[in-house]
Amino acid sequence: MYELRGVSKRYTRGKDTINALDGIDLTIGDGDRLVIQGPTGGGKSTLLQMLGGLDKPTAGSIELDGTDLARLSEAKLTKVRSENIGFVFQSFNLIPTLTAQENVETALVPLGVKVKDRRERAAEALKSVGLGERLGHLPAEMSGGQQQRVAIARALVKQPKVLLADEPTGNLDESMRDEIMEVLETMWKEYGLTFIMVTHDSSLAKKAPRVATIRKGKITVKENAGA
Template sequence: MTMADIVETTGGPEQDRPLYRAAGVTRTYTQKGRIVKALTGVDLQILPGEFVTIQGPTGGGKSTLLQLLGALDTPSTGSLLLDGRELSSASAKELARIRAEEIGFVFQGFNLIPTLTAAENVDMALEPLHLDREERRKRVAAALSHVGLDDRVDHLPTELSGGQQQRVAIARAIVKRPRVLLADEPTGNLDESMRDEILTLLQFLCAEGITIIVVTHDSAVARRATRRLRLTKGVVQDITK
């Protein structure tokens, strides 16, 4: 079965307003007694259904920005809206709800639990949603099928290739049916062939309406996006060509 057979394109949502809107966002923190200005004034809009990549030098603020977009952290100053809701002043409880229900995360290191099967790793993402057992089972099966791993549901991570492990991680991210998927160097541990497979999968998910935001150092990854951003010294530039 090919990925085209697995993924049914349904089209993206109405792009009537930005999904994310950042205005004057800064993030400053203290590290070993010194002040670090990770973001110095980010102005940014991301529309629903976009595939956006963020590039830039090490230490330029890419991971910090991704943490803010993922409601894992809040700005020091400025405004950051997700679908019109102000994240910078949201309560810890509300930020946790947003992370649990609306945002999927994928990382370079896969972050799978080695003692759990593929299905069990994916199921972990559903724990905060308080679904019944049958609904969870259906969602897990559908998510793994969506990424082409119908025949690997009972395999442990050590029994899977790097590309398959990243597919499990993506299934875990999409099983809760998020509006946005944030990925930090998702192809960094993969060879060229596996990288292209993961990028094709992300493009299919974007075509279905999930907003994809990827931090990457790889220009081959960035070229697959619909928008390319560069973050240098805490400031964002749109370099889409």
């Protein structure tokens, strides 16, 4: 479970100080599905990065299962990310010279998984997202939707506790968007993940049980009845 207390993030640009986040309090329970919305540049991705230990707040605490990520060393943060947190990004972030299977395997290398086990687990993860026939394909040989499926498989192959997605359908057309969201929602249910997604797409937000909106550094959270 995440517990955020008094989380602020300030940036300095020249003589100006920008409060991307200003004293945010937020609780995200195990297995929750939360969508984060707000205007461009309003702190959505900043919050997601801090939940993933990729950035630290200027003030406040971000606890994941009782451990304050804001106070961990970079080495310990790397360990937490490697073991507990899966990431899916808008731009896929696949390595172009590696096959789909090899891209997925990269998530298991920091965990010390043996080569044979890495290959087997990567293949199974790709099959679970409908890419069992594409193990040996390079990213350039796949559609955008297929590349995002590879990225999802890479995020989930290590069996994380948390899945963080930053505009995962932002580069996809409407039909592919729906396919990817179906995959993500299926994985959320099957694996019992805590699933947190940043999106500008209001139609996706309406389907989430909880929606957090960030405006001018402040956050409001509402429940979606029937979602």
